[in-house]
Amino acid sequence: MSCAHPIDAAILADYWLAALPSSEEESVEQHLVACGQCSARLAEVVALVEGIRTVARDANLLMTLSDEFLKRSAQSGLRIRQYAPSVGGSVECTVSVEDDMLIGRLAADLSSEKQVDLALCNQDGVEYARIADVPFLPQPTEVLFQQPIEFAKGAPSQTMIARLLGHDESGAERLIGEYTFIHTRTIPGPAAF
Amino acid sequence: MYEMSFDPSDADLVLRIAQGHDPEAESEVCRRMGPRIRLYGLRHLRDHAAAEDLMQQVLIVVLQALRTGSLREPDKLASFVLGTSRMTILEIRRGSQRREKLLEQWGPEALAPSSTWVPRLDHDRLHGCVQGLKERERWVIVMSFYDEKTSIDVAQFLGVSEANVRVIRHRAIHLLRRCMGESE
Numbered sequence: 001m002s003c004a005h006p007i008d009a010a011i012l013a014d015y016w017l018a019a020l021p022s023s024e025e026e027s028v029e030q031h032l033v034a035c036g037q038c039s040a041r042l043a044e045v046v047a048l049v050e051g052i053r054t055v056a057r058d059a060n061l062l063m064t065l066s067d068e069f070l071k072r073s074a075q076s077g078l079r080i081r082q083y084a085p086s087v088g089g090s091v092e093c094t095v096s097v098e099d100d101m102l103i104g105r106l107a108a109d110l111s112s113e114k115q116v117d118l119a120l121c122n123q124d125g126v127e128y129a130r131i132a133d134v135p136f137l138p139q140p141t142e143v144l145f146q147q148p149i150e151f152a153k154g155a156p157s158q159t160m161i162a163r164l165l166g167h168d169e170s171g172a173e174r175l176i177g178e179y180t181f182i183h184t185r186t187i188p189g190p191a192a193f
Numbered sequence: 194m195y196e197m198s199f200d201p202s203d204a205d206l207v208l209r210i211a212q213g214h215d216p217e218a219e220s221e222v223c224r225r226m227g228p229r230i231r232l233y234g235l236r237h238l239r240d241h242a243a244a245e246d247l248m249q250q251v252l253i254v255v256l257q258a259l260r261t262g263s264l265r266e267p268d269k270l271a272s273f274v275l276g277t278s279r280m281t282i283l284e285i286r287r288g289s290q291r292r293e294k295l296l297e298q299w300g301p302e303a304l305a306p307s308s309t310w311v312p313r314l315d316h317d318r319l320h321g322c323v324q325g326l327k328e329r330e331r332w333v334i335v336m337s338f339y340d341e342k343t344s345i346d347v348a349q350f351l352g353v354s355e356a357n358v359r360v361i362r363h364r365a366i367h368l369l370r371r372c373m374g375e376s377e
Contacts, residue, residue, distance in 0.1 A: 009370055010363035016236060017337060019344055019359070032229060033278070034203075034271035039229045043311050044375055046232065048366070049338045051314040055323050056339035062324065063331055066350065069340060131328050135351050 003037040012038070012045045059101040060148040064118065064134045067144060073101060083181060084142075090180035095152045097187055102147040108164050108177045110140045115167045116176065118145055123159035157185045207267035210259040222259070223252055226274050233278050238285070247285065251277050314373065322372035330365040337362055 007028060014020050015028050032039050055061065059078070074080050079098055084105035085091035095102050110116055116136065120129040134143055143164060160183065164176040201209075201221065209218040230251045234244030254277050258264050264273055323331060329351060336342040336350065344362075348355045370376075 008363075009375075010366040013362065013366045014359070018236075029233065030272070030275060033226075033233065033275040036225065036229070039232060042232055043228065044370075045366070046235065047312045047314050048319075048369060048373070048375075050311065051316065051319045052323060052334055052338045052369075054316065055320050056335045058320075060320060061331070061335075063335075064328065069336075072340065133328055135329055135332050137350065137352070 003035050005031070007031060007038045007041070009041060009045050012042045013049065016042070016045060016049055058149075059146060060150050061146060062120075062129060062131070062148055064131060064143055064145045065103070066137075070101075070103065070144060085179040085181065087177040087179065090182055092182050092184065094184050094186045095149070097153065099149060099153075102149050102152045104145050104147065104162060104179070104181060106143045106145070106162060106164055106177060106179050108140075108142060110136055110143070110164075110166075110176070113166045113176070116143070117165045117167075117173075118143060119163045119165055121161040121163060123161065125161060127163075152183070153187055154189060155183060155185065156190065158183055202268075203270035204267035207259055207264055207270050210256070211262040211264075211267075219256055219259075222256065222270075226255065226270075227252060230274060230278055233275070234282070237282050243285065247278065247281055250281050250285075254281070319369070319373060322369050325372065326365055326368060330361055330368070333358055333361045334365045334369075 011020070011028065015025060015032075018025075020028060032042055070080060078100040080101040080103060081093075081095055081099045082103040082105055083091045083093045084107065087107060106118075113136075116134045118131040118134050119127045121127045131145070136143065145162070160181045162179045162181065164178075166174045166176045168174055201218070203225075206218045206222050206225075209215045210222070227248050231244045231248040234247035235241060238244055238247065251274065255270075255274055258273070264270065323334070326334070332351065333347055336347045337344075342350070344355045344358045348358045351358065353361075
């Protein structure tokens with residue numbers, strides 16, 4: 001039987017997070033127990049939520065993170081390898097099979113910035129990935145980003161340049177800082193992709 | 194014995210069970226309500242095994258009530274199931290030992306619904322979908338669903354309003370479902 005008033009998947013996600021007002025939660029729950037179609041949709045949302053958890057836990061997303069998030073990950077037993085080159089500097093780095101997360105820490109004063117992008121470039125400075133509009137707290141002193149751990153474990157020795165880019169009033173980009181990561185492969189594997 | 198060749202209403206099932214021995218109707222109640230109870234249990238207990246236990250306990254109580262004709266309004270089966278689920282969770286939280294006694298009496302096999310549990314997703318595809326989100330959308334869903342932060346926490350972190358976090362989360366959910374090929 002088709003539902004006359006299907007509940008939106010985003011509302012079901014709010015329900016799953018216990019983020020609905022109690023009156024709305026009550027009516028959603030009554031509907032879910034009575035409606036097979038919306039209950040099945042909730043099961044899809046639950047699968048999506050569980051999938052998101054797995055994807056996040058795998059540490060294979062290229063993304064920025066908060067220091068707080070990192071601390072909790074460490075407390076949960078994850079082994080985190082971190083490198084923090086200075087602005088304009090470089091750092092020798094690697095990754096081992098035991099590592100669960102690989103983090104780059106980019107020190108920068110972003111207090112006057114409205115929008116910051118993180119660009120990842122090869123050793124010739126050619127950009128191959130960008131995280132636009134990095135979230136940061138007021139008075140930030142660094143940007144933390146996660147390199148996908150499985151990618152890093154399989155990567156040959158190579159150099160990566162990370163650039164923090166600001167945007168001025170006209171929208172033009174401005175270099176805030178550049179950081180060089182010189183990766184040496186220590187896990188056996190092919191010399192190139 | 195006969196096959197269920199149509200989709201009986203909840204009230205039909207309630208009436209049939211009350212009229213006498215009707216394993217087909219009881220089975221249909223379990224098939225229909227079991228997954229819903231289990232999701233309710235997972236939402237409130239946050240534990241798959243506990244949700245499974247809840248489903249069994251509630252189905253026992255519901256079938257007992259239906260057999261004895263205790264449900265006066267046959268079209269109120271869903272409300273009865275929800276009320277029983279709520280009461281049972283309260284009992285579980287009080288550390289009730291009732292489950293063991295009831296399972297001894299009924300046996301777990303009789304109470305397993307036949308329909309599916311949580312569907313499995315293509316992990317690689319979902320990874321690509323999450324990676325394809327904007328950074329703020331990714332932060333919101335990772336902080337909300339993995340890091341289990343409240344909307345207030347996420348809002349403070351991103352320097353936006355709580356309502357804005359909700360909007361971003363809703364947009365991300367819709368984008369992910371679309372990316373995974375699920376209908377809206």
